[in-house]
Amino acid sequence: MALPLSYSIRSLWTRRLTTFLTASGMALVVFVFAAVLMLAEGLQKTLVQTGSHDNAIVLRKGATGEVDSSIERDRAAVIETLPGVAVTGNGEALLAKETVILITLPKKGGGSSNVTIRGIGRASLPLRRQVRLSQGRMPRFGTPEMIVGESLLRRFEGLAVGGPLPGRQKGWRIVGAMDTGNTAFASEIWADADQVMQAFRRPAYSVVILRLAGPGSFDRVKSAVENDPRLTLQVKRETAFYLEQSEIMAKFLRILGITLTVIFSLGAVIGAMITMYSSVATRTAEIGTLRALGFQRRDILAGFLVESLALGIGGGLMGLFFASFMQLLTISTVNFQTFSELAFTFSLTPEIFFQSLLFAVVMGLAGGVLPALRASRMNIVESLRTS
Numbered sequence: 001m002a003l004p005l006s007y008s009i010r011s012l013w014t015r016r017l018t019t020f021l022t023a024s025g026m027a028l029v030v031f032v033f034a035a036v037l038m039l040a041e042g043l044q045k046t047l048v049q050t051g052s053h054d055n056a057i058v059l060r061k062g063a064t065g066e067v068d069s070s071i072e073r074d075r076a077a078v079i080e081t082l083p084g085v086a087v088t089g090n091g092e093a094l095l096a097k098e099t100v101i102l103i104t105l106p107k108k109g110g111g112s113s114n115v116t117i118r119g120i121g122r123a124s125l126p127l128r129r130q131v132r133l134s135q136g137r138m139p140r141f142g143t144p145e146m147i148v149g150e151s152l153l154r155r156f157e158g159l160a161v162g163g164p165l166p167g168r169q170k171g172w173r174i175v176g177a178m179d180t181g182n183t184a185f186a187s188e189i190w191a192d193a194d195q196v197m198q199a200f201r202r203p204a205y206s207v208v209i210l211r212l213a214g215p216g217s218f219d220r221v222k223s224a225v226e227n228d229p230r231l232t233l234q235v236k237r238e239t240a241f242y243l244e245q246s247e248i249m250a251k252f253l254r255i256l257g258i259t260l261t262v263i264f265s266l267g268a269v270i271g272a273m274i275t276m277y278s279s280v281a282t283r284t285a286e287i288g289t290l291r292a293l294g295f296q297r298r299d300i301l302a303g304f305l306v307e308s309l310a311l312g313i314g315g316g317l318m319g320l321f322f323a324s325f326m327q328l329l330t331i332s333t334v335n336f337q338t339f340s341e342l343a344f345t346f347s348l349t350p351e352i353f354f355q356s357l358l359f360a361v362v363m364g365l366a367g368g369v370l371p372a373l374r375a376s377r378m379n380i381v382e383s384l385r386t387s
Helices: 005-014 016-050 073-080 150-155 193-199 217-226 238-282 284-292 297-328 350-376 380-385
Strands: 055-060 095-106 112-120 132-136 145-149 173-179 188-192 207-211 233-237 330-334 341-345
Touching: 005 016, 016 238, 016 297, 016 341, 016 350, 055 217, 055 238, 073 095, 073 207, 095 193, 112 193, 145 150, 150 173, 188 193, 217 233, 233 238, 238 297, 238 350, 297 350
Parallel strands: 112 188, 145 173
Antiparallel strands: 055 207, 055 233, 095 112, 095 207, 132 173, 145 188, 330 341
């Protein structure tokens, strides 16, 4: 016959202070584990949501990002005539030639960081459905006017709607702010591409963004661009491009976080093991009585394993509870691909929830298996003699 579940729960409740402290240690480890995974997930989600599956991005062949890409004006003009590119009601290609550069701006509270300035075309806003005006107005083409992501307004010194652009570049004025949702555009400044190229002495565009005419248009555009010897360009879906941009940093965060978590988890496992060994030592007579009543070694083993699992699950749920509040925070870091400022939020997914809970269960088992084996191997006579 098996020990009832209530027996294990009552045993933990009897030692509730020790139980709470042990579960708290596990909760801290699970919190770190979940927070790191949420951080990497939030980064990837922010960058992937920046792109649209209906859009394609054209870059210089061999370029790994927008900053190190270059497309001359004549080559960009060829892309406008390609089959598979969607057209507007006026018969014009739904396409934007954009320039991406980095400038350094001072941050509130001290320090400075790189910020992306994106020179846009008239079709840039229709191509980015997630971007909308939140303050002021859109910049007029042909003038040194800018619109700034709301995230930058909150984090950088001197950026304000109606004010100038801080730094060496004179004459630029911020005329509006944009709400871009949970995308990387929230950390960008937009202005007329031709004005940006002239002011920052850029002879070529960085990328060309285009809307695909239909489901099968991507392969047509990709084939036409990459097989044209005049162009030496590559084509990617916008969502796939931004996913690639996030992979290096997300992988780094996961490796760093899991390494730290494994180190911390050793302490939590040792704490659980000490707790369970202490429980075995103080319940020697009780274990002997259970054996005398007919409970088998496997029943004792299962009973103590249930206690250690309950510690792990309790600690895991506690850690996940506190980790869920991290979703309310917005943090900023440097994107390894562009070396510019990027703001994003933590993201808790069902997959991360179950991975973290499984990690807590493994810690509980690792801390409880040896004490449980010791309890199950106790001699009945010797155990009763200590009472």
